[in-house]
Amino acid sequence: MRRILLTFFFLVSLMGFAQTEEENQEIRDITATVVNAQTDFPLESVHVINLNLVKGTITDQNGRFTISAAVNDTLYLSYLGFKTQKVRVTNDMFRFGDTKIALTELAYALEEVIVRPYQLTGYLEIDVKNLPINNSQQYSISGLPTSYEAGSKNPSAVTKVLGAILNPADLLRNLFGKKPRQMRKLRQIKEDDNIRDLLASKFDRETLMELLQLEKVDIEDILNNCNYSKSFITTANDLQILDAISSCYEEYKVLNRKQ
The missing domain is CATH 2.60.40.1120 (Carboxypeptidase-like, regulatory domain)
Incomplete structure (x- = not known):
């Protein structure tokens, strides 16, 4: 009899716990x-x-x-x-x-900023030589209409560009395959106007990192390997970055479907 009562109380407790869990999960x-x-x-x-x-x-x-x-x-x-x-x-x-x-308000410590204007002479040939040089490297392949920015003179940069062009399916699978659940959030994020408005005003990737559960270096790696220029990656707002990742992900899904 005691065993029956213990079993009964255990089942009642279990049902109460399950009901509490269900209530906790209610939206x-x-x-x-x-x-x-x-x-x-x-x-x-x-x-x-x-x-x-x-x-x-x-x-x-x-x-x-x-x-x-x-x-x-x-x-x-x-x-x-x-x-x-x-x-x-x-x-x-x-x-x-x-x-x-x-x-809590952020406290910004303003550092001294030194402005060094270019000393222009008015002569085009001389002034052009004084402009800063963009060190990013562009690689072009015969038969393709566009060039690709590698971002450095490191020999591995050439390999990265060729890998992105010649074997994009494997490259994107390595990038997106690690975070399939987070990548599925892309469409949800793009459909929410309040989130899009917030992302359009931000440039720090902080919100994107929280939404997609990706590190900043992962976001940059995705865009680098999808042939977005270094200048775009560093200057675009978070909404533009989101759209770029989404476009790259759609390309991955198409390529993955063909495998």
């Missing part, structure tokens, strides 16, 4: 307020992204936002001039509904 709307940690004033137009669901929103004039989330999802908050912050969603945030999230 619901969560509302919170973002404030300045120093002044406690609400912050308007803070970008909030649910990294798990790949959904974004922005705070209103009162610093409030509403976004879909489940327990243990990660919210990523970004605001110009403030330190980005990641917040884990808890049950309390659903129960009480008045969560306050504080962002």
Whole structure:
């Protein structure tokens, strides 16, 4: 009899645990307020992204936002001039509904900047010789309409370019095959206007790294091997970088399908 009772209580506990887990995984709307940690004033137009669901929103004039989330999802908050912050969603945030999230201002130490203007003479032949030289190397192959930028004089740069052209399927498979789940997020990211607006205003790759779970060096490696120039990789905003990665990934899927 005791064994039957123990089994019964065990099954009841197990069912209660399963029900709690199901509730924790339920996607619901969560509302919170973002404030300045120093002044406690609400912050308007803070970008909030649910990294798990790949959904974004922005705070209103009162610093409030509403976004879909489940327990243990990660919210990523970004605001110009403030330190980005990641917040884990808890049950309390659903129960009480008045969560306050504080962002800390960044302190910038301005260094002395020395401006050295070019000493132009007005004579084209002389001034052209004084312009800085672009050290990036361009390689062209007979029969192909475009040249490819290797970025350095290192002999391996030539190998990298030839590898990208002559065996692109293997190259892209090595790059994208390591992160298939993150790469599938590309389409979701591109369809969310709030996330696209945020990426269009950023140049640090920080948000992309969080969304795709890639290191900055991985992003640069992908673009290098997809024949994007060094100048594009260093000057493009995060949205342009996202579109470039997406284009390269689509090429990978087509090539992979043919294998």
